[in-house]
Amino acid sequence: MNDRPDPSARTRLIAPATRRGGGRRPVSPPVERASTLLNDDPAAMRDEGHGPVYGIEDLSAARGLRAALADLEGAADAWLVPSGLAAVTVPLTALLRPGDEMLTTDALYGPTRRFLNRHLKPRGVAASFHDPGAAVADILAALTDRTRLLLIESPASLTFELADVPAIAAACRERGVLTVMDNTWAAGLAFRPLAHGVDVSVQAVTKYIAGHSDLLMGSIAVSDPAVGRQISETIEDLGWRVSPDDAWLALRGLRTLPLRYAEQARSSLVVAEWLQTRPEVARVIHPALPGAPGHDLWRRDYTGAASIFGVVMNGGSEAAAHALMSALELFGLGYSWGGFESLITHETGQLAFRRATPALQGELLRLHVGLEDPADLIADLETGLAAWRDAIR
Numbered sequence: 001m002n003d004r005p006d007p008s009a010r011t012r013l014i015a016p017a018t019r020r021g022g023g024r025r026p027v028s029p030p031v032e033r034a035s036t037l038l039n040d041d042p043a044a045m046r047d048e049g050h051g052p053v054y055g056i057e058d059l060s061a062a063r064g065l066r067a068a069l070a071d072l073e074g075a076a077d078a079w080l081v082p083s084g085l086a087a088v089t090v091p092l093t094a095l096l097r098p099g100d101e102m103l104t105t106d107a108l109y110g111p112t113r114r115f116l117n118r119h120l121k122p123r124g125v126a127a128s129f130h131d132p133g134a135a136v137a138d139i140l141a142a143l144t145d146r147t148r149l150l151l152i153e154s155p156a157s158l159t160f161e162l163a164d165v166p167a168i169a170a171a172c173r174e175r176g177v178l179t180v181m182d183n184t185w186a187a188g189l190a191f192r193p194l195a196h197g198v199d200v201s202v203q204a205v206t207k208y209i210a211g212h213s214d215l216l217m218g219s220i221a222v223s224d225p226a227v228g229r230q231i232s233e234t235i236e237d238l239g240w241r242v243s244p245d246d247a248w249l250a251l252r253g254l255r256t257l258p259l260r261y262a263e264q265a266r267s268s269l270v271v272a273e274w275l276q277t278r279p280e281v282a283r284v285i286h287p288a289l290p291g292a293p294g295h296d297l298w299r300r301d302y303t304g305a306a307s308i309f310g311v312v313m314n315g316g317s318e319a320a321a322h323a324l325m326s327a328l329e330l331f332g333l334g335y336s337w338g339g340f341e342s343l344i345t346h347e348t349g350q351l352a353f354r355r356a357t358p359a360l361q362g363e364l365l366r367l368h369v370g371l372e373d374p375a376d377l378i379a380d381l382e383t384g385l386a387a388w389r390d391a392i393r
């Protein structure tokens with residue numbers, strides 16, 4: 001398995017902390033909590049040469065985080081917004097006008113889909129959805145004269161289908177269609193959308209970058225300054241910024257991202273491969289597992305994998321899924337992923353919103369593997385599967 005992050009990324013995420021210049025200082029930037037910033041004289045008040053004039057602009061930690069994310073993404077610039085969801089909704093708000101159409105996968109993250117239906121649609125932007133496993137030619141055939149933007153989420157939510165991003169991005173660019181990619185799964189590390197021709201790379205910093213399940217944030221990275229201007233003006237117009245404490249925590253998380261990401265990927269494969277051998281389990285959907293949908297694309301394009309995957313059970317019921325989950329002691333019952341802790345969810349709601357609900361052999365569980373010892377996680381799952389068997393007996 002080719003799961004090693006680009007070695008230079010590990011160094012590049014740390015090097016700015018020890019860079020010379022600026023005199024004696026702490027390794028980490030200070031947390032500057034401010035709305036008001038004071039000046040020595042009236043003439044200096046509007047002078048941006050002295051730094052930000054008001055707290056809505058980025059202070060030290062946010063500036064450091066933005067620079068590190070731009071470097072990680074290979075971007076001209078990167079912006080911070082208050083959630084991963086906002087990282088998707090801002091580019092759509094910035095780049096689409098009434099009368100435009102957009103295309104995306106039917107396996108889109110649920111709240112993003114809700115934004116398309118509840119916010120964009122009444123404002124004259126129509127979204128259509130392609131099959132999550134569609135061939136590139138079929139995706140391109142679904143573009144119309146009015147399609148302005150293609151939103152890629154790869155791997156897609158819950159069923160983890162991969163898209164052929166380089167081919168899709170190149171074809172869209174030829175047709176003047178902008179591409180935005182939700183790259184949360186790769187954390188900006190295992191896949192770099194901008195290097196593959198995508199216009200806007202977004203991710204939920206909330207997940208692997210923050211890494212400790214204690215903050216919400218999103219990032220938006222671009223290589224074209226003209227696209228960047230539309231995005232930064234939209235963030236400014238909406239009045240969004242992130243708190244200095246959150247920016248500081250995310251920057252701290254970023255320093256250890258490559259190590260956590262690689263270790264969690266390794267553990268997740270140990271757990272996923274074990275689950276594959278279990279009679280209670282019909283199918284494990286992990287892009288880094290041979291045979292998973294999109295595994296060949298993953299091998300070709302990715303340098304690592306996330307530690308979140310789907311487990312399709314052999315039949316069962318909601319009660320059996322709940323029995324399994326209740327018996328677990330190490331897997332927390334909670335949404336989200338990318339933190340240091342293992343989590344499990346039972347997926348029912350989001351699949352129902354799809355245009356075509358996938359036919360699964362049984363109940364769908366989603367596992368996120370954290371930094372615990374995978375042998376202990378497997379022992380925990382053994383207990384869960386025993387409870388599952390009792391429940392379906």
Ligand SMILES: Cc1ncc(COP(=O)(O)O)c(C=O)c1O
Pocket residue numbers: 083084085086109153157182184185203204205206207216217218336337
């Ligand atoms: C693929 C994907 N994108 C975006 C988000 C949204 O992130 P946040 O929870 O920070 O809004 C999530 C959250 O689960 C996600 O799974």
